[in-house]
Amino acid sequence: MILTVTLNPSVDRALEVDVLVRGEVLRAADSHIDPGGKGVNVSRALLANGVRSTAVVPTGGAEGEQLVDLLNAEGVDLLSVPIAGRTRSNITVAEPDGTVTKINEAGPVLSDAEFAQVSKAVLDAAAQADWVVICGSLPPGPGIDAFTDLCSRLVGAGYRLAVDSSGPALLAGVAAGAALVKPNREELAEAVGAEPATLGDVIEACRRLRAAGAGAVLASLGADGAVLVDADGVLAGASPVSVPRSTVGAGDAMLAGFLAAGARGAEALTEGLAWGAAAVSLPGSRMPTPADLDRTQVRVTPDPDPSRPLHS
Ligand SMILES: Nc1ncnc2c1ncn2[C@@H]1O[C@H](COP(=O)(O)OP(=O)(O)O)[C@@H](O)[C@H]1O
Ligand SMILES: O=P(O)(O)OC[C@H]1O[C@](O)(COP(=O)(O)O)[C@@H](O)[C@@H]1O
DSSP states (O other): OOEEEESOOOEEEEEEOOOOOTTTTTOOHHHHHHESSHHHHHHHHHHTTTOEEEEEEEHHHHHHHHHHHHHHHHEEEEEEEEOOOEEEEEEEOOOSSSSSEOOOOOOOOHHHHHHHHHHHHHHHTTOOOOOEEEEHHHOOOSOOHHHHHHHHHHHHHTEEEEOOOOHHHHHHHHHHOEEEEEEEHHHHHHTTTSOOBBHHHHHHHHHHHHHHTTTTEEEOOOOOOEEEEETTTEEEEEOSSSSOOOTHHHHHHHHHHHHTTTTSSHHHHHHHHHHHHHHHHHSSTTTOOOOOGGGGGGEHHHHHHTTTTOOO
């Protein structure tokens, strides 16, 4: 079982428009409502592919009830911790050329007592989990010290921890010794203070995160694919998508595929890239099912050319 933790989940509303024009009344050609938040998406993707998972989510207010209803309707196994605040709604505007504009709310404040309840739910359930996967932004309220403490307790208890977050939360996961971190290109750049221009820059940045404590670094690079740096060495790969529809949740699907396939080596990276590419071809933050996956398009190579420039 893979335990996902989304400290700041959401109800995601995606609107498809021909062109996004500021200051105009736009008519949406299509719209979708999906349960949202990065760990929630990892659980949805795992479920859609027959991998057991439980999602821990703090929920509150009408949107919190809606989120629980949406997740129950999909059949996601939930550990919902009630909070006083209102679960956020995040908006995505998708254009036909694949351009995605997102507006994410800050989310409800999580009090110290509520964060302690979420932490307890995570630590209690972790004993049954192959991985504990903490994903997404931190809500207002718990400081970075509380988050660091949760990561350290999980690692200290011997659980395999994966962290997919940004800024201080990503660095906290690294410093706590997470077995895996999954930054995207921007998160990696922020973590090392340098914008990568080539595959070699990405590999170097991943090595720095490993030196700072992370066991493995899976850097997702949008259309440029992904790089895996772990104790076994370096792998890079990509999977072309002819008609990108929505990149929302692509990183979450990628991480889910990688974990589902054992989180190690070319096979896991191939699976992650296949799930990520499939998510990009689907509307909103819809997660791929086995029928959506095409592993034949994925190319993974060991020791890639470090001078290769990044495009996306
Ligand atoms: N335009 C694209 N074309 C092909 N694959 C993509 C594209 N955008 C994303 N992906 C796939 O989804 C994965 C995650 O995307 P990325 O944007 O890096 O992550 P995040 O969603 O976390 O920001 C990538 O590693 C890649 O496999
Ligand atoms: O916690 P954050 O960083 O605000 O992100 C939350 C958003 O991320 C998502 O999980 C999508 O993730 P990505 O598009 O970054 O892969 C949405 O479902 C959600 O609205």
